[in-house]
Amino acid sequence: MPNWQELVRQRLSGLALDAAEKDEIHAELAAHLEESYEVFCKEGLPQREAVQRTLVQVADWQDLQRKILIARRREQPMQKRVHQLWIPGFLTLTLSMIFLITLQKLGFQPRIVGSGPNTILFYAPWLASLPFFGALGAYLSAWGGGLLGTVLLASVFPVLALTAAFLLMFPIGFVIERIIGSPVDFSIVATAILRDGIGWILVPGVALLAGGFLVQLLFNRRSLSKETAIG
Amino acid sequence: MIGTGIKRGTAELAVLSVLEGGAMHGYEMARRIERQTKGALRFTLAALYPMLYRMEQHGWIRGAWETSSNGRRKRCYRLTPAGRKKLSPLRREWAELFRALQRLTKVAHA
Numbered sequence: 449m450p451n452w453q454e455l456v457r458q459r460l461s462g463l464a465l466d467a468a469e470k471d472e473i474h475a476e477l478a479a480h481l482e483e484s485y486e487v488f489c490k491e492g493l494p495q496r497e498a499v500q501r502t503l504v505q506v507a508d509w510q511d512l513q514r515k516i517l518i519a520r521r522r523e524q525p526m527q528k529r530v531h532q533l534w535i536p537g538f539l540t541l542t543l544s545m546i547f548l549i550t551l552q553k554l555g556f557q558p559r560i561v562g563s564g565p566n567t568i569l570f571y572a573p574w575l576a577s578l579p580f581f582g583a584l585g586a587y588l589s590a591w592g593g594g595l596l597g598t599v600l601l602a603s604v605f606p607v608l609a610l611t612a613a614f615l616l617m618f619p620i621g622f623v624i625e626r627i628i629g630s631p632v633d634f635s636i637v638a639t640a641i642l643r644d645g646i647g648w649i650l651v652p653g654v655a656l657l658a659g660g661f662l663v664q665l666l667f668n669r670r671s672l673s674k675e676t677a678i679g
Numbered sequence: 680m681i682g683t684g685i686k687r688g689t690a691e692l693a694v695l696s697v698l699e700g701g702a703m704h705g706y707e708m709a710r711r712i713e714r715q716t717k718g719a720l721r722f723t724l725a726a727l728y729p730m731l732y733r734m735e736q737h738g739w740i741r742g743a744w745e746t747s748s749n750g751r752r753k754r755c756y757r758l759t760p761a762g763r764k765k766l767s768p769l770r771r772e773w774a775e776l777f778r779a780l781q782r783l784t785k786v787a788h789a
Contacts, residue, residue, distance in 0.1 A: 472754070475754075476728070476753075477728060480704075480706045480727075480728075481724065484724075504723075505723040505724040506725045512728075516728065516729050516732060518729070519732035520732050
């Protein structure tokens with residue numbers, strides 16, 4: 449009788465897993481082959497034929513090794529989040545900000561809505577570009593296996609970053625004003641939050657989300673057509 | 680809605696269904712499936728284990744080493760609660776597929 453343990457160990461020597469896991473797999477597959485061989489022998493097959501019939505179960509050991517590796521590969525939740533949210537999100541944020549800075553450097557003037565302290569600035573070309581950036585973030589996230597919520601979060605990531613910046617800016621400003629002793633007029637703060645919230649968060653957010661939704665729809669349609677085609 | 684990966688789906692449904700009856704090791708599982716499907720479904724070692732490992736990663740089954748009465752150590756698989764939960768929609772999906780195919784073949788023969 450062949451040494452099944454040794455045979456499996458030799459044929460699957462390239463399994464890039466930790467030693468204990470590799471030993472477990474070798475032992476499990478060897479036990480399967482051994483049992484299979486014994487059943488063939490009990491059925492009356494000569495030893496040589498029983499070995500052949502047993503080994504026929506694995507046509508390509510390299511392929512089996514590759515499949516086991518894929519099946520055993522663990523993607524940590526953190527890695528998933530990096531691929532599905534952080535990379536697409538930061539890329540969307542960086543590219544959209546670079547585009548905005550470029551527009552400002554090229555001398556594009558913002559469109560001013562309102563008057564006095566309530567004026568809201570809109571960079572029309574930037575806003576027009578945001579659906580594309582939102583779509584890019586959503587596409588990368590969906591490509592990385594992101595689900596609906598993650599895909600949409602990745603697409604609106606630039607406004608999430610801006611929201612975080614605003615939320616940090618106000619308490620910091622409040623602390624500074626307390627230190628230097630000048631009184632804070634909360635009506636001005638509230639107006640500023642509303643004004644900047646509309647100009648830098650709400651409207652850009654809608655534009656980014658539009659792109660994100662479009663990509664999500666396309667991805668859904670693609671997977672639907674795959675399902676209809678039955679693999 | 681019929682899901683993707685029909686082949687994979689068949690194999691997963693077969694494994695989850697046999698494990699519903701109790702824990703068993705890979706070889707026994709393959710034999711049971713072959714016997715119960717009268718040879719229509721056959722799992723070679725190369726097809727079975729990558730799938731078992733993948734299903735284990737998904738948390739649908741759990742493998743543990745056990746020593747049998749003859750002193751041999753075997754890795755036995757059990758259905759997890761997540762696996763049980765997976766089984767019913769999978770069954771529904773397959774029933775739907777078969778109904779759809781039956782309708783289709785009836786139309787084709789009409």
